[in-house]
Amino acid sequence: MSCPVTGLGADRAEPFERDAEGAVQLFGAAYVQDPYRVFQHLTRNGQVHRVRFPSGVNAWLVTGADAAAELLQHPDIRKNHDVGNPRWRAKASIMPEPQHTRLQSHLLHQDGEVHARMRKLILPAFSARAATELEGRIADHADQLIDGFPDSGGLDLVPEYMALLPFRVLSLAIGLPPRLADGFDPAWGKVVQPVGPDDPWRPEYERLLRELEAYIAEVVADAARPERSGLLARLVRAQAAGSLSADQLSSLVFQLLVAGQEPVTHQLSTSMLALLQHPEARADFVSRPEARSLWIDELIRYDGAFALATWRFFTVDTDFRGTRIPAGDSVIVALNAANRDLPGGDRLDFGGRSESVAQLKSSRQRRSSHFGFSAGPHYCPGAALARSQLAWGLGRLFDRLEGLALDSSAEPPSWIAAVLTRGLKSLPVSYRELRR
Ligand code: HEM
Incomplete structure (x- = not known):
């Protein structure tokens, strides 16, 4: 058994640095390139670990699957920043007021009854049925982007495809008109990583905040027009009826715009890389469209x-789980570590390659229970x-780009230097021919 703070004891060769207090430093090129080595080592030595982020914030990192499941459902766990203690508050770069209230009163910072009420307003727009109904239009948008690719050769899929498709689809799902969708600047998503008052980047950060707030006000004014329908219009009506405050409304709009695109962009890139690096998985994904949804969960x-x-x-x-965690200390679940602690571990294989379509459908529920x-x-x-x-998004690329492969003449794909999110900065690929 190892010490829960230093982790020393069970396995001494640690693939990470610790600070003077023994906290694991969750950053650096080695971590970004392969966080799974770090996660594997941590999980082998316990399920709760003291860690430090690049910002200097300390947190308790939960890595094992059992512990992750328990923590995420724990009755004494809260998401509201007000529950964070002064020790966390001193280091966490919380967005300044009044923007914090206007932009950060969204679902991920609410608990209990308020959270349930706000969440209920958005759920119908994201039901499985709503997603299925959008599939034809998702395929059309994917095809439109692919139509713009060269007839043969190669390109970087991240800027040319993966950064573009999710926002188009999100706009359809929430009812954002094309004129406003065209005006969205992806740089606004950066305001969730606020900077201190003395940071040289602060004026730029404040400019982004101002622009973003002006954009949200425009989106809300547009959605209030009587002829508008869709989720944004329903949220505006809910606010008029008193079910949402003005701050909760602007904050939900902000959350939908940011949460609905960046993770999809990153997931498209990590999943494509995994398929290109695993020929057997790729062959099954390409040849059995009925198994694709199961592969998607396995890729996540x-x-x-x-x-x-x-x-x-x-x-x-x-x-x-054997560690005393003080009230208000920040606790973070390493979803990717918990996922590798599930059956399947480090192998990319959902184990259903020989199953019929009926068997695949009956086992879908089991396969989608991961932490992604x-x-x-x-x-x-x-x-x-x-x-x-x-x-x-992935299916249309494989269906239309003959001989799709990683571009061996280009720089290898590079990872974004983030701690919480995982995705590629670039994914250069080559192909023989574009099927028109
Ligand atoms: C592959 C793509 C996606 C991944 C991997 C992903 C992952 C996640 C995760 C892990 C959380 C919870 C974080 C936590 O518990 O701390 C979350 C929450 C959320 N996601 Fe996604 N997401 C994706 C796509 C989307 C899309 C397309 C939307 C649509 C707008 C969306 C909207 C949200 C919202 C609103 C929340 C907050 C829910 C709440 O607090 O009740 N996400 N997402």
């Missing part, structure tokens, strides 16, 4: 875009939409 389990879940806090000092979309009250409401986009 194998290398998920949401590597670590967001902040959580215990309301009371809690003994969790989290678990418990904050389980990703966009999961069905994301699955459809991934199946069609």
